[in-house]
Amino acid sequence: MQRSYQVIYETLFNHYGPQNWWPADTPFEMMIGSILVQNTNWRNAEKALTKLSPFLEPEMIDRLPIEELAELIRSSGFFNIKAKRIKAFIDWFKTYHYDIEEIKKMNRQGLRRELLSIKGVGKETADVMLLYAFDKPIFVADAYVRRIFHRLGYDIPTSYDGLRERVEERLPNDLVLYNEFHALLVEHAKQFCRTKPICDGCPLFDSCDQRLD
DNA sequence: ATCCGGAGTA
DNA sequence: TACTCCGGAT
Numbered sequence: 001m002q003r004s005y006q007v008i009y010e011t012l013f014n015h016y017g018p019q020n021w022w023p024a025d026t027p028f029e030m031m032i033g034s035i036l037v038q039n040t041n042w043r044n045a046e047k048a049l050t051k052l053s054p055f056l057e058p059e060m061i062d063r064l065p066i067e068e069l070a071e072l073i074r075s076s077g078f079f080n081i082k083a084k085r086i087k088a089f090i091d092w093f094k095t096y097h098y099d100i101e102e103i104k105k106m107n108r109q110g111l112r113r114e115l116l117s118i119k120g121v122g123k124e125t126a127d128v129m130l131l132y133a134f135d136k137p138i139f140v141a142d143a144y145v146r147r148i149f150h151r152l153g154y155d156i157p158t159s160y161d162g163l164r165e166r167v168e169e170r171l172p173n174d175l176v177l178y179n180e181f182h183a184l185l186v187e188h189a190k191q192f193c194r195t196k197p198i199c200d201g202c203p204l205f206d207s208c209d210q211r212l213d
Numbered sequence: 214a215t216c217c218g219g220a221g222t223a
Numbered sequence: 224t225a226c227t228c229c230g231g232a233t
């Protein structure tokens with residue numbers, strides 16, 4: 001039986017409580033983190049972020065030789081590619097003089113298009129940046145989210161934007177809501193709805209078709 | 214030894 | 224659609 005997205009949100013919120021993801025530390029750290037976490041879990045990305053922490057200023061990363069950058073972020077995996085991607089992102093950021101407030105003045109669509117033009121920033125990474133660094137309400141429709149909704153029994157669009165728009169059509173356009181909802185879904189995917197799901201004690205058990213693929 | 218991980222590009 | 228990249232967990 002398919003419940004509304006709103007009910008799923010409320011159930012997760014009641015179980016896990018507010019996640020308070022944003023200003024994790026700084027918007028800049030969030031942007032770098034969104035690249036480091038590609039094809040990895042947050043644990044590995046966080047290790048890289050810790051090693052990188054003495055250099056977590058746009059100017060410092062800009063000056064850092066790409067080989068040194070790659071070595072610092074080794075623990076996140078795919079470090080050569082990610083070093084290149086971080087550099088490409090910094091190059092774009094520099095054209096706005098590293099001024100986040102200035103970038104925030106852009107509308108959601110326009111900023112999304114710009115982010116997508118950066119080599120190494122795809123839809124998911126762009127949306128994480130939009131939501132958690134640039135305060136734009138957007139639903140991040142990543143692999144965790146897709147897995148959870150699929151198992152719940154939702155008939156979901158196959159494309160990334162299809163799923164994103166489907167959810168956005170059914171929820172109020174609210175920054176805090178999208179911020180919390182995605183954080184809750186990630187937490188749920190880590191605690192219960194893993195690759196190999198742990199259905200015992202799952203807060204969504206009653207709303208779930210329990211398809212174990 | 215194998216598989217997974219909040220993908221991205223051509 | 225296929226190809227890519229690499230550390231950590233099991």
